[in-house]
Amino acid sequence: xxxxxxxxxxxxxxxxxxxxxxxxxxxxSTVNEDEHEIVHQKEHKHWTYEGETGPEHWIEIEKxxxxxxxxxxxxxxxxxxAIDEASLKPxxxxxxxxxxxxxxxxxxxxxxxxxxxxxxxxxxDNEYRLKQIHFHxxxxxxxxxIRYPLEMHLVHVSKDNKIVVLAIMAQEGESSEPFTxxxxxxxxxxxxxxxxxxxxxxxxxxxxxxxxxxxSGSLTTPPCTQNVTWFVFKTPITISLDQVKQLQKLMPxxxxxxxxxxxxxxxxxxxxx
Ligand SMILES: [Zn+2]
Numbered sequence: 001x002x003x004x005x006x007x008x009x010x011x012x013x014x015x016x017x018x019x020x021x022x023x024x025x026x027x028x029s030t031v032n033e034d035e036h037e038i039v040h041q042k043e044h045k046h047w048t049y050e051g052e053t054g055p056e057h058w059i060e061i062e063k064x065x066x067x068x069x070x071x072x073x074x075x076x077x078x079x080x081x082a083i084d085e086a087s088l089k090p091x092x093x094x095x096x097x098x099x100x101x102x103x104x105x106x107x108x109x110x111x112x113x114x115x116x117x118x119x120x121x122x123x124x125d126n127e128y129r130l131k132q133i134h135f136h137x138x139x140x141x142x143x144x145x146i147r148y149p150l151e152m153h154l155v156h157v158s159k160d161n162k163i164v165v166l167a168i169m170a171q172e173g174e175s176s177e178p179f180t181x182x183x184x185x186x187x188x189x190x191x192x193x194x195x196x197x198x199x200x201x202x203x204x205x206x207x208x209x210x211x212x213x214x215x216s217g218s219l220t221t222p223p224c225t226q227n228v229t230w231f232v233f234k235t236p237i238t239i240s241l242d243q244v245k246q247l248q249k250l251m252p253x254x255x256x257x258x259x260x261x262x263x264x265x266x267x268x269x270x271x272x273x
Contacts, residue, residue, distance in 0.1 A: 045061050046061070046108075047061050047062060047221075047222050049109075049252070049253075049254055049255050049256070049257075050254070055257045055258060058222050058224065061222070062222040062223055062224075064223065065222045065223035065224050065225075066218060066223060066224045066225055066226050067222055067223070067224035069218060069224065069226050070261075070263045071216055071217055071218060071226045071227070071263065071265060072217060072218045072224060072226070072260035072261075073140070073141075073217030073218045073219070073220050073228065073230060073257075073260060074139075074140035074141040074142075074217070074220055074256075074257060074259060074260065075141065075215065075217065075259055075260055075262055075265075075267075076141070076142045076143075076144075076145060076259045077141060077142070077143050077144070077213050077215075077232060077267055078144060078145075078267075079143065079144050079269075081267060082213055082267045082268060082269035083266055083267070083268045083269065084268075084269055084271060085268045085269070085270070088214070088268060088269075088270035089270070090210045090270065090272065091121055091123075091166070091210065091212065091231055092121055092122040092123065093121050093203075093206070094119065094120050094121065094122070095119045095130070095201065095202040095203045095206075096118050096119060096201070097199060097201035097203070098118065098199055099115060099116060099117075099118035099119045099130075099199065099200065099201075099202070100115070100116045100118075100196070100197055100198060100199055100200065101113045101114070101115055101116075101196045101197075101198055101200045102114045102115060102116045102195070102196065102197060103193050103194060103195050103196055103197075104185045104188055104193065104194050104196055105188070105192070105193040105194075106188040106189060106190050106191065106192060106193075106252075107190075107191075108190045108191060108252060109221060109252055109255055110134040110135055110136065110251070110252060110255050111134060111135055111186065111188065111247075111250075111251050111252075112132050112133070112134040113132060113133050113134070113182065113196070113200075114131065114132045115130050115131065115132060115133070115200075115202075117129065119202055120156070121156055121164065121166075123164055123229070126158050126162070127158065127159070128156035128157060128158045128162070128163075128164045129156060129157055129158075130154060130155070130156050130202070131155050131156065131157055132155050133152060133153065133154050133155070133202070133205075134152075134153055134155075135150060135151070135152055135153070135247065135251060135255075136150070136151045136153065136220070136255050136256045137149070137150050137151075137247055137248060137251050137253070137254070137255060137256070138150065138151070138254070138256060139151035139169055139256065140167075140220050140256045140257055141167055141169075141230075141232050142259060143169070143213075143232070143234070148169040148170060148171050148236055149170060149171060149172060149244050150169070150170040150239065150244060150247065151167055151168070151169055151170070151256075152167070152168045152169075152170065152205065153165050153166070153167055154166040154167075154168070154202070162227070162229075163219070163225070163227075163228045163229070164228070164229045164230075164231070165219075165228055165229075165230055165231070166231045166233070167230060167231065167232040167233065168205065168206070168207060168233050168236070168237055169232075169233065169236035169237070170236055170237050170238065170239045170244075171236040171237075171238055171239075172238065172239070172240070172241050172244055173238030173239070173240070174238045174240065175238075175239065175240035175242070175243055176205075176237065176238065176239045176240070176243065177204070178200070178201075178204040178205050179205075179239045179243050180243070181200070183243065183246055183247065183250070186246070186247075186250040186251075187249075187250040188250075190252075205237060206233075206237070207233050207234075207235040207236065207237050208235065209233075209234065209235040209272055210233070210270075210272050211233070211234040211235065211269070211270055211271045211272045212231045212232060212233050212234060212269065212270050213230075213231075213232045213234065213267050213268070213269050214229065214230060214231050214232075214267070214268050214269070214270070215230055215265055215266065215267045215268070216228070216229060216230070216265060217230050217260075217265075218260075220256075220257045221257070234269075234271075
C-alpha cells in the first residue's frame with residue numbers, strides 16, 4: 001500500500017506534465033500564427049491622406065473598393081447648377097435627447113462617436129438609423145469652391161444596408177456648447193476607444209436653416225462604397241476659433257479627400273420656405 005501510492009502519484013504527475021507539454025506546444029503554434037498575421041498586416045499598406053498611401057493610391061491599396069468609381073464623393077457643389085425641385089421636403093429627422101453616445105474612437109482617420117440605437121431619419125418611407133458621427137478637418141465637400149474649416153458627417157444605415165449621410169459644415173463664429181461637450185473626450189490616441197455612455201441631443205448640432213443639396217455619391221473613405229445618398233446642409237453651424245484650433249490639434253490632420261468628378265450626376269436642392 002505504502003509503496004504503491006507514491007508510484008500512483010508519479011504516474012499521475014507524468015501524465016499531467018506530458019499534457020502540459022502538449023498544451024504548451026499548442027500555445028506556441030498559436031503565437032506563431034499571430035506573428036504571421038502581424039507580419040502579413042505589415043505587408044498590406046494601409047490607406048492614409050498623404051504620400052504614397054494617399055487618396056490617389058487608394059484603388060491600388062484597396063483593390064476591391066469602389067474608389068475608382070464614377071459616382072464618388074466628395075464634390076464641389078455649385079449652387080447655380082443645383083436643380084430646385086419642388087417635390088423635395090425638409091429631411092424627416094427623429095433625433096432624441098435621450099439617445100446615448102456609446103463610445104468615442106480614434107481610428108487613425110477621424111474621431112468618431114458611435115451612438116446607441118434611437119436616432120433615425122425617414123426617407124421614402126424607409127428608416128435609416130444613425131450609427132455614428134465623425135469629422136473631417138477641413139471640409140470635404142466644397143460649396144461654390146469654398147472649403148469650410150470643418151465638416152461633420154452623420155452616418156445613417158437602413159435595414160437593407162443603404163447609406164444616407166448628412167453633412168454639416170462648421171465655420172468660425174460663436175462657440176458651440178455641444179462641441180465643448182464632444183471635445184472634452186479628446187485627446188484620444190490612435191487605435192483607442194473610450195466608453196462615453198452619456199445622453200447627447202444631436203438636434204443641437206443641426207443648422208437653423210434646413211435647406212440642403214442632395215446627390216448620389218459614395219463613402220469618402222475606402223471602400224468608397226457607392227449609392228450613398230448625401231444631404232449637404234447649405235447653412236453652416238458655428239464653432240469658436242478656439243474649438244476649431246482644439247480639433248486641429250487633437251484630430252488626425254487634413255483628413256479630407258479632394259473633389260471628385262461629377263460625371264453627369266444631378267445635384268438637387270431644397271430651399272426652406
Ligand atoms: Zn466622413
